[in-house]
Amino acid sequence: MDATTLAVAQEIDFSFWALFARATFVVKIVMILLIAASVWAWSIIIQKYIVYRKAKRESAAFDDAFWSGEPLDELFDNLGPDPEGRQERIFAAAMTEWRRSHDAEGHLIPNAQARIERSMNVAITREADDLQGQLGYLATIGSVTPFVGLFGTVVGIMNSFIEIAEQQNTSLAVVAPGIAEALLATALGLLAAIPAVVFYNQLSTISDKILGGYEAFADEFSTILSRQLDS
Structure with a gap:
């Protein structure tokens, strides 16, 4: 590498904004999508922790x-x-069905416990849907964004080779900017995917523990009601 080529390469701006500005339209769209996916993933993560x-x-x-x-x-x-x-809503669902299971004279209608248990199961399912909602988006972001970033990288490298062919020049000043822009797309894809995968697994574990607590409470409450029915 001669001194002139090295001097030209050193003058190239490799900051994020410069790489983004020099990128082609397709690569820019890919970068914007990946940044949006990353922001979306972090908003889900923060909201779920709260x-x-x-x-x-x-x-x-x-x-x-x-x-x-x-x-x-x-x-x-x-x-x-x-x-x-x-x-509390699971408890309220069970107590509401408990009171509905009494006739006008205060006697229990047959199969009361089965209905109460079904009411609690429905309430738990409803809470599970709410607790685990949007976690699937994290899984999707974690699995898709690396490939989206790879697509941007492939397009960027193709454009670099096209530019090399047009200019008939393989110097660092010609190759480096296009390769850097292409690799930035991959980096953004990983930046979105890695936190999404890590926190998806962690949040899923926390959600399962919470739902396990609800199911344990439902079993304990069902046992208490069973004793009252037997007595």
Whole structure:
């Protein structure tokens, strides 16, 4: 490499904005899509952490109230039929069906426990859909964005070879900018994919633990109701 070529290469701006500005239209679109995917992924991650932390606090507070010895009817009256907490809503669904399962004379209608358990299962499914909603988007971002970035890289490298052929020049000053722009697309794809995959797995684990707590509560509550029915 002669001194002139080296001097020209050193004068090339390789900052992010310069690489983006020099990129072709297709590569620019790819970069914009990858940046948008990364922002979307982080917004889901932050939102889910806030939701899960709130769900844990609500469950802990409700467990304290549920096991405090307060009569369940009084607890249900205090919470109402549509409480704010997720575990509270499961409890409210069960208590609502419990009261509906009594006839006008106060006797239990047959198969009350089965209906109560189904009510809790429906409530748990509803909460699961809400807790795990948008996690699928993280999985999609994590699996798709590397290939989108690779597509941008391939297009960028093709454009570099075309430019080399047109200029009949393989110097670093000609090759380096196009290759750098192409590799930037791959970097952006990985920048979006890696956090999405990592936090998808972590958030899925947290969600499963929360839902496991709901299912354990439903089993315990069903056992309590079973004792009352037997008595």
